[in-house]
Amino acid sequence: MSLINVKNLYVEYLADKGILGKKTSVHAVNGVTLEIKQGEIIAVAGESGCGKSTLAKAIMKLEKIKHGEISFDGKNIHSMNKKELKEFRKKVQMIFQNPYSSLDPKMKIIDTLKEPLVINTKLSNQEITQIIQEKLEMVGLDKSCLELYPHEFSGGQRQRIAIARALVLNPDFIIADEPVSALDVSIQAQIINLIKELKEKCNITFLLITHDMSVIKYLADRVAVMYLGEIVELGNTLSIFNNPKHPYTKALLNAVPNFNKKLQANMLKGELPSPENLPSGCKFHTRCPNFMPICECNIPPVTALTERHNVKCFLYSNKE
Ligand code: SF4
Numbered sequence: 001m002s003l004i005n006v007k008n009l010y011v012e013y014l015a016d017k018g019i020l021g022k023k024t025s026v027h028a029v030n031g032v033t034l035e036i037k038q039g040e041i042i043a044v045a046g047e048s049g050c051g052k053s054t055l056a057k058a059i060m061k062l063e064k065i066k067h068g069e070i071s072f073d074g075k076n077i078h079s080m081n082k083k084e085l086k087e088f089r090k091k092v093q094m095i096f097q098n099p100y101s102s103l104d105p106k107m108k109i110i111d112t113l114k115e116p117l118v119i120n121t122k123l124s125n126q127e128i129t130q131i132i133q134e135k136l137e138m139v140g141l142d143k144s145c146l147e148l149y150p151h152e153f154s155g156g157q158r159q160r161i162a163i164a165r166a167l168v169l170n171p172d173f174i175i176a177d178e179p180v181s182a183l184d185v186s187i188q189a190q191i192i193n194l195i196k197e198l199k200e201k202c203n204i205t206f207l208l209i210t211h212d213m214s215v216i217k218y219l220a221d222r223v224a225v226m227y228l229g230e231i232v233e234l235g236n237t238l239s240i241f242n243n244p245k246h247p248y249t250k251a252l253l254n255a256v257p258n259f260n261k262k263l264q265a266n267m268l269k270g271e272l273p274s275p276e277n278l279p280s281g282c283k284f285h286t287r288c289p290n291f292m293p294i295c296e297c298n299i300p301p302v303t304a305l306t307e308r309h310n311v312k313c314f315l316y317s318n319k320e
Helices: 053-059 080-092 109-120 125-138 153-167 185-202 213-219 239-243 247-254
Strands: 002-017 022-037 041-045 067-072 092-095 173-177 205-209 222-227 230-236 302-306 309-312
Touching: 002 053, 002 205, 022 205, 022 222, 041 185, 041 213, 041 230, 053 173, 053 205, 053 239, 067 309, 080 092, 080 109, 080 247, 092 153, 092 239, 109 153, 109 173, 125 185, 153 185, 173 247, 185 205, 185 213, 222 247, 222 309, 230 239, 247 302
Parallel strands: 041 205, 041 222, 092 173, 173 205
Antiparallel strands: 002 022, 002 067, 222 230, 230 309, 302 309
């Protein structure tokens, strides 16, 4: 059953350009269609600037959309009434990259964890305390931390507190935006395992935003590879890692040290073009090692390789 349905989504925003105060359009998300199933971890992979964080914000209704539709549990998030929107805000939570800035340094942990419950529910103090203790236990902490401030914890402990805060309202869906990239390598594995455990024990659906392919390989059920605001390949994690098709996916995997020696010759060249000035045809054509004349002016169709693996590239389509 699908929990989130994104259909033909476009997000565009204006950015300052130069000292004359001129504005320019940034084409951040360009025609994304994505179904996220209940209880899965789907990862969105790609370089910085590929549109993955904008896509996540659009799903959270934090970004104005230009075109398309996003539904949560069958309901279009842009036509929800006040009550439905309040419920949606409870059911969809986010874990941020940096646990040093995502927790208010002036608030004790108990107040940080209480805040969403006080704002969104009519629960008694006793019920709130019970929920907080339950969630702390789920993330491997105990009530001894409640009277302390964020600076009294390590990075890993702060990320656990941020996860507990995301859990207090019993969300169905969590967006984890680079959840371990600000942490020491030694504690990354603990947080990755915690996310896996939450998915398995609580059936929470996760959208994992990361550029780290090794985190994706360990955590995700499916992977969507994004390039300049488009999904260029989508499939089960195993088939994406064992049998990548799109030249960009191959290049991303190539960037993982010693990951797959067969792919070492296929390196990504050049810089990511600016989303203010998108290339014509296939957006990857300026960097593609498999470039063909057809790619410059024509948009490749999405080809289904199997029921659960598709790719947007002329190498796999009928070119006639
Ligand atoms: Fe490369 Fe052409 Fe495929 Fe684009 S459509 S990825 S340019 S081969």
